[in-house]
Amino acid sequence: MNERVILVQVIVLLFISINCLMMATFFMKDCFYSTMRYILFAITLLSDSLFLVITNILLNFTYFRLTMQIWLCVIVYIVLSIYTFVTPVTLTAMTLERYVAVCMPLRHGEICSTRNTINCILIIHALSxxxxxxxxxxxxxxxxxxxxxxxxxCSVEIFIFYTWQGHLRSTVSEFYFSIMCITIVVSYxxxxxxxKAASGEDKQSSRKGLRTVAVHGFQLLxxxxxxxxxFIEAAVLQINFLLFINVRYFNYITFTLAPRCLSPLIYGLRDEKFVHVLKYYALCGLYKKHNLF
Structure with a gap:
């Protein structure tokens, strides 16, 4: 079990370092922090990094059976709950940005302005x-x-006294993800x-938009x-606490750590402009300068 704990710490540290490198790259070019899709991408990086840090701390608390007072757990839960939804809601917003860019190109600059981006970020956090x-x-x-x-x-289960509270939490979550899935499918x-109707450069731009929306759909999945x-962990907790710890570690690595680590890599490394700048700064200028500079 100790080897598992160490392995998780190494993985978390590795991907937080990658996210920090991507965030540093984001601030290196004016075109990144003045463009809506890159700003939203930076929001997902911050959200995923904060989520990984908090969940990792809670996981170690559970493994070593460390407790905290409920009022402190409430504060931790508020932050964790909000940033559980910030990433998928932001992915949906990025999908809508691609929809506007492809289907409403003449209004893209107006709709996706820096001012509207700030309003969009506030709406994302409010919805989350x-x-x-x-x-x-x-x-x-x-x-x-x-x-x-x-x-x-500290666990979400301590906030649920009755079965219907768990059902309410499940219903709200499923409603959110249904709306986000429908939005991505309709945009696609x-x-x-x-x-299909475009030609030349417009057709190439549309195909790129299709691939981007498909990537967002995979990230959302x-x-x-x-x-x-x-829900799986809550059921196991009623059976055996040691089994609950093992299941929580497995779920964390497979369904929490992996998606949050893959998400920024999937989007960041497929963007040509971003990846060229990332390579240049990651290799301390040894990478050949691209014409984007």
Whole structure:
């Protein structure tokens, strides 16, 4: 088990370092932090990094059976819950940006301006907060004051007193992911229609938009798998605590760590402009300068 713990720490540290390198690359070029899709990509990097750090800390707390007071766990849960949804909601926003770029090219500059990007980020965080509010509002209704000073292993299960609260949490999550999936599918179909009707450079741009939307759909699917982990873990917790620890580690590596690590690599390394700048700075200038400089 100790080898597993060390392995997870190495993997988390590796991919957080990669995310930090990508974030540094993002700030190296003006065209990155003034373009909507790159700004949203940076939001996913920050979200995934924060998510990996917090979940890794909670996982080690669970493994070593370290407890914390409920009020502190509530704060941790608020941050974790919000950033669980920030990445998939941002992916949906990036899909809509590609839809506007391909299907409404004349209005792309107006709709995807820097000012609208800031408003979009605020909307993303507001929408990501709704599931957290839904869970905690029911929790605060039934929790007594003395409950907040108790020491427990921090887990989402401690906020659920009744079965219907778990169903509510599941319903809200599934509703969100259904809306996001529908948005991506509709955008893909619309872009595909434009791609068939386009010609020359427009056709090439449309095909690139199709590939990007398909990538976002795959990233969203990876995030969707993670949705089922808490329900599996809650059932196992009722059977055996040691088994719960083993299952949580397996779920964390397979359905939480892997998707969050793959997500930035999938998008960042397929963007030609971004990957050229990334190679240049990662190799300390040894990589041949590209004409983008």
């Amino acid at each position: 907060s709704v599931p957290c509010v839904a869970v905690l509002s029911t929790f605060f209704t039934y929790a007594s004051r003395s409950f907040f000073t108790q020491d427990r292993i 179909v619309k872009i595909m229609k434009v791609a 990876l995030c969707l798998i993670q949705l089922w982990c808490p």
